[in-house]
Amino acid sequence: MVQTVFNAARRTTLDRMAIGLSALCVAHCIASAVLLALLSSAGALVDSHFHEIGLMLAILLGALALGRGVMRHGLMLPASIGALGLGIMAGALTLPHDLDGMLWSNEVVWTLIGVALVALGHDLNRRAVS
Template identity: 65%
Template structure:
């Protein structure tokens, strides 16, 4: 089935120097690591809030906004280069969906709903980067 689809819809490929192939793999790995740090931050904030209500520095909205900007930058660069390299849009679409969920979570008041949607968005974004990394290999 995959061969039939591949023959009908060949991936769009642009030749890239070997250096950029290594950069592509590293960008997705770094993006997955940043997604993991975001997940750890969300979970740590939840635990800290459960233990003590004085976790003010971790709850500052600027941390979330800067984190989202970094996630968007890594997503555009890593997933965009993946499209140019292997020609598959699915990893970028999955990653963009995760970024959208993360951005939407910023509009919610701090609490369980925001944390839940952020964690789901981060997991979907990491899945997009992993799909991108697998398509590149």
């Protein structure tokens, strides 16, 4: 019994890490939008390399955790929702992130939608594995 609980917790570690990365992304998006609305000199927080590296980490964790989940429980829904979210996040990188007096840009809105879908996919995957 104890070994089964330990194995279930270990199997969901990647999903938990990915959900944590999603939370960091949300915090970054909100903080960047607020800071950019207040200070035009805060542009270093939205450097495109930072976003590209974050997306690469999200894709790597998503492929590992969601792919592993499909192999374990055979359900495609969590992986499909996560992949849709990653695609939306990738598409959001192509949008301009200048605010032009707005608090939220289209890039921020689409990124947050993508992040929410990725987190949902990982949560569904974690629940299906445990």
